[in-house]
Amino acid sequence: MHISFADISQNGRLDMFVGNWSTGPNYINAPQSRDMILRATDAPRSYDAEVISGVTGETMTAQFADFNNDGNLDLYVGHDYIMDSFSDRVLLGDGKGGFMPAGTDFNQGFAGARSTMVIDGGDIDNDLRPEYYIGQIAYMTAHDSVSAAAKKRITHDRLCALEDLSGEALQKCRKEVAFRTSLVRAANFVTDACAVLTDEDGKNSCLTHLVNYRTRCVPAEYTAGMVQKLPQDIIAEAAGAASPRYMRFCEFVQQAHQAKESQADKTARAESLLKAGNDDDSNILLKQNADGGFADAAPESGIGFGGWTWNARFADLDNDGWQDLFIVNGFAASPNLDHVLFYHNNGDGTFSEAGKDFGLTGYGYTAAYSYLDLNNDGALDIITVPTDAPVQVY
Ligand SMILES: [Ca+2]
Numbered sequence: 001m002h003i004s005f006a007d008i009s010q011n012g013r014l015d016m017f018v019g020n021w022s023t024g025p026n027y028i029n030a031p032q033s034r035d036m037i038l039r040a041t042d043a044p045r046s047y048d049a050e051v052i053s054g055v056t057g058e059t060m061t062a063q064f065a066d067f068n069n070d071g072n073l074d075l076y077v078g079h080d081y082i083m084d085s086f087s088d089r090v091l092l093g094d095g096k097g098g099f100m101p102a103g104t105d106f107n108q109g110f111a112g113a114r115s116t117m118v119i120d121g122g123d124i125d126n127d128l129r130p131e132y133y134i135g136q137i138a139y140m141t142a143h144d145s146v147s148a149a150a151k152k153r154i155t156h157d158r159l160c161a162l163e164d165l166s167g168e169a170l171q172k173c174r175k176e177v178a179f180r181t182s183l184v185r186a187a188n189f190v191t192d193a194c195a196v197l198t199d200e201d202g203k204n205s206c207l208t209h210l211v212n213y214r215t216r217c218v219p220a221e222y223t224a225g226m227v228q229k230l231p232q233d234i235i236a237e238a239a240g241a242a243s244p245r246y247m248r249f250c251e252f253v254q255q256a257h258q259a260k261e262s263q264a265d266k267t268a269r270a271e272s273l274l275k276a277g278n279d280d281d282s283n284i285l286l287k288q289n290a291d292g293g294f295a296d297a298a299p300e301s302g303i304g305f306g307g308w309t310w311n312a313r314f315a316d317l318d319n320d321g322w323q324d325l326f327i328v329n330g331f332a333a334s335p336n337l338d339h340v341l342f343y344h345n346n347g348d349g350t351f352s353e354a355g356k357d358f359g360l361t362g363y364g365y366t367a368a369y370s371y372l373d374l375n376n377d378g379a380l381d382i383i384t385v386p387t388d389a390p391v392q393v394y
């Protein structure tokens with residue numbers, strides 16, 4: 001799910017970190033989840049692969065940086081939700097290409113997130129010390145500073161009223177909203193989620209989502225109350241339609257969910273993973289103090305709210321000398337539609353959400369984006385990749 005590049009062995013060739021993602025939240029130490037470092041050798045296009053030992057998870061992001069200021073590149077590995085309050089890892093580099101898990105003595109306020117999707121470094125206050133932003137599922141709105149951004153969320157049924165649509169375009173929008181709403185209901189275990197859909201294709205797609213995803217690829221205890229509520233003919237139909245490959249995948253998922261984590265594994269996890277920095281589901285801004293310790297400055301900076309964050313990167317998008325932050329987000333399981341967020345750096349350690357002023361608007365479920373000066377005019381452009389709409393260029 002992620003590749004990072006750095007010349008960790010300092011031989012003039014780029015090495016790689018490859019983060020893998022195995023199925024489901026409980027696959028700690030599953031072989032499929034092993035992360036790897038690929039070291040470039042002296043031969044062209046040749047790499048030595050080393051599997052990283054220790055606890056692993058659903059790796060979604062990683063970042064090479066010198067977190068402990070010893071001059072050697074370290075590695076932050078961010079995992080999607082593992083369990084409880086421990087998720088991400090920091091591996092400290094020895095400067096010769098080797099990495100060791102950071103001990104508990106490293107953790108001077110350096111904390112991860114619970115459902116990490118992205119980490120990015122940037123110097124938001126131009127003091128030449130990098131800050132690190134960690135994005136996750138971030139709906140926390142307790143702080144006043146995030147309320148403006150949080151208010152951009154809307155319920156699905158308001159989407160078509162935002163634009164002056166009529167005729168066919170309005171019908172198309174309403175159809176799309178009906179489908180999306182059904183998926184939200186399906187993802188939240190509403191058994192008649194697809195019943196409201198009138199068009200055949202949409203209903204089939206919704207039923208496939210509901211039955212395949214929610215009844216056969218998640219733990220039995222999770223859906224025990226639900227499976228029996230679904231009409232047997234729908235379950236049978238979906239089972240018949242599933243490919244052998246999909247069925248094998250589901251079996252693997254079920255087995256892995258049933259495998260109990262041993263006490264030794266639990267202890268190893270707690271010892272080797274970072275404690276999540278907050279339990280209130282906001283994004284994290286790790287800011288370094290003069291003594292090298294870190295603290296979460298997201299609340300006072302006003303960038304804690306991210307919605308269902310998938311990607312968040314620093315860049316000075318308006319060329320005023322201060323790093324700004326753009327966030328893409330949104331997921332079908334959320335009852336509200338997330339709006340992409342543009343946090344404009346005010347130059348005083350705080351940010352203001354200013355997407356509307358800068359033309360950065362959109363309610364798609366957006367999983368990825370990249371900065372690029374597409375038209376060579378010296379201003380960064382943005383290419384976003386929504387999961388349910390065509391690629392968008394800003
Ligand atoms: Ca270091």
Ligand SMILES: [Ca+2]
Pocket residue numbers: 122123124125126127128129130131
């Ligand atoms: Ca800084």
Ligand SMILES: [Ca+2]
Pocket residue numbers: 315316317318319320321322323324345
């Ligand atoms: Ca700026």
Ligand SMILES: [Ca+2]
Pocket residue numbers: 372373374375376377378379380381
């Ligand atoms: Ca441009």
